[in-house]
Amino acid sequence: xxxxxxxxxxxxxxxxxxxxxxxxxxxxxxxxxxxxxxxxxxxxxxxxxxxxxxxxxxxxxxxxxxxxxxxxxxxxxxxxxxxxxxxxxxxxxxxxxxxxxxxxxxxxxxxxxxxxxxxxxxxxxxxxxxxxxxxxxxxxxxxxxxxxxxxxxxxxxxxxxxxxxxxxxxxxxxxxxxxxxxxxxxxxxxxxxxxxxxxxxxxxxxxxxxxxxxxxxxxxxxxxxxxxxxxxxxxxxxxxxxxxxxxxxxxxxx
Numbered sequence: 001x002x003x004x005x006x007x008x009x010x011x012x013x014x015x016x017x018x019x020x021x022x023x024x025x026x027x028x029x030x031x032x033x034x035x036x037x038x039x040x041x042x043x044x045x046x047x048x049x050x051x052x053x054x055x056x057x058x059x060x061x062x063x064x065x066x067x068x069x070x071x072x073x074x075x076x077x078x079x080x081x082x083x084x085x086x087x088x089x090x091x092x093x094x095x096x097x098x099x100x101x102x103x104x105x106x107x108x109x110x111x112x113x114x115x116x117x118x119x120x121x122x123x124x125x126x127x128x129x130x131x132x133x134x135x136x137x138x139x140x141x142x143x144x145x146x147x148x149x150x151x152x153x154x155x156x157x158x159x160x161x162x163x164x165x166x167x168x169x170x171x172x173x174x175x176x177x178x179x180x181x182x183x184x185x186x187x188x189x190x191x192x193x194x195x196x197x198x199x200x201x202x203x204x205x206x207x208x209x210x211x212x213x214x215x216x217x218x219x220x221x222x223x224x225x226x227x228x229x230x231x232x233x234x235x236x237x238x239x240x241x242x243x244x245x246x247x248x249x250x251x252x253x254x
Contacts, residue, residue, distance in 0.1 A: 001054070001056055001251065002221050002222065002223060002250065002251055002252065003051075003052075003053045003054065003221075003222055003223075003251070004052040004053070004054070004219055004220065004221055004222075004247065004250045004251060005048050005049075005050070005051045005052055005053075005219070005220045005222065005227075006048070006049045006050050006051075006052060006085075006217060006218070006219060006220075006237075007046045007047065007048050007049060007217070007218050007219075007220045007227070007234075008046065008047050008049060008212050008216045008217050008218065009045070009046050009047050009169070009212075009216070010043070010044070010046040010218055010220065010227065010234055011043045011234070012043075013042070013045070014208070014210040016208035016209070016210065017095065017208050017210065018042065019206075019208075020095065020096070020128065020203065020206070020208055021042065021045065021128070021171050023199070023202060024117065024126070024128065024171060024199055025037075025039055025171075025172070027195055027198050027199055028126075028172075028195060031191055031194075031195055032187070032188060032191050033119075033188070033191060033192065033195060035175075036174050036175050037126070037172055037173075037174065037175075038172055038173050038174070038175060039171065039172040040170070040171055040172050040173075040226065041228075041229065043229060044226070044227060044228060044229055045169055045170070045171050046169065046220075046227060047167050047168060047169045048168065049142070049145070049146075049217065050145075050146055050149055050155060050157050051064075051065065051157065051158050052076065052155050052219075052247075053065065054076070054251050055067050055073070058073075060073070060075055061075050061076045061078075061248060061251070062074060062075055062076075063075075063076050063154050063155055063156055065155075065156035065157065065158055065160070066150075066154065066156045069156065069160070069161065074154040075154060076153060076154050076155050077152070077153045077154050078153070078244035078247045078248065079244045080152050080153055081149065081153050081155070081244075081247070082237065082242070084145070084148050084149055084152055084153060085145070085149075085214065085217065085237065086214060087148070088141060088144065088145040088148070089212065089213055089214045089217070090211050090212060090213045090214075091132050091141050091142065091145075091211070091212045092132060092133050092134065092209060092210070092211050092212075093130045093131070093132060093133070093167045093209065093210055093211070093212060094130050094131060094132075094133045094138070094207060094208070094209045095116065095128060095129070095130030095167070095203065095207065095208045095209075096116055096130075096202075096203030096204060096205075096206055096207035096208055097203075097204065097205075097207030097209075098111075098112035098113050098116060098203075098204060099113060099204045100113045100204075104138065105138060107129065107131075107164075107165070107166055108162060108166075112131070112138075113200055113204060114196075114200065115129050115166075116128065116129055116130070116200060116203050116204075117129075117196060117199040117200050117203060118196065119174070119192055119195065119196060121174075121192075124173045124174040124175075124176075125170045125172075125173050125174075126170065126171050126172045126173060126174070127168060127169065127170055127171070128169045128171055129166050129167065129168050129169070130166075130167040130208070131165060131166065131167060132165065132167065133209070138165075140165050141165075142164070142165045142166070142167060143163055143164060143165035146160065146164065147160075170226070214237050214238055215236070215237075215238050217236070217237040218234040218235060218236055218237065219234070219235045219237065219242070219247065219250060220232055220233070220234055221233040221234075221235070221250040233250075235250070
């Protein structure tokens with residue numbers, strides 16, 4: 001069965017973000033971690049606004065995350081989805097520009113300086129994260145959007161229990177053979193910390209800001225969560241063909 005997510009920044013990206021991603025790759029490839037990295041194709045890298053996964057083995061459109069978190073079977077309501085989205089866009093995103101002293105909010109227990117770039121050993125993901133801003137201040141626009149979609153459309157965000165306001169991107173991952181700190185030398189542990197600090201310091205003084213509009217949003221019909229381009233279909237939100245029935249058909253294997 002195919003699954004569906006609402007995503008952005010697939011294929012095209014602002015130049016400042018491309019520069020950040022390339023900088024991250026350069027730092028890693030010029031380190032002793034270079035053989036451990038599986039970088040994603042630049043056009044493949046994206047940010048998920050909200051996952052719309054359907055509960056498997058059912059003819060109904062029960063939301064997978066509502067079932068996972070509450071053991072409740074609630075059908076997703078696609079009729080109102082586009083109108084909800086319209087209320088919250090455009091959204092301005094800021095990546096970087098947060099120094100070590102910035103303490104106005106946390107994300108998954110980390111302050112923005114650390115959270116902006118992480119080599120997440122538990123998941124083996126390498127991530128870049130930004131947040132919505134208005135008037136130069138971080139606002140809860142993504143969190144509010146995700147809450148509204150859950151409230152009115154029965155589509156629950158995967159990280160809803162963390163009050164997630166992150167604009168989250170995975171740019172690559174560590175090789176399957178990489179098991180984390182426990183299997184590796186102190187030198188490699190230090191190297192990972194050094195890579196993170198170099199990238200974080202760079203981002204703290206080289207922020208990237210851009211605006212996401214409805215025209216930048218896509219429904220992704222996918223088989224693998226990393227959205228490889230050769231097996232994923234993308235449908236722009238502003239496409240005239242998009243309708244509740246069209247979205248339902250995206251879950252079909254055909």
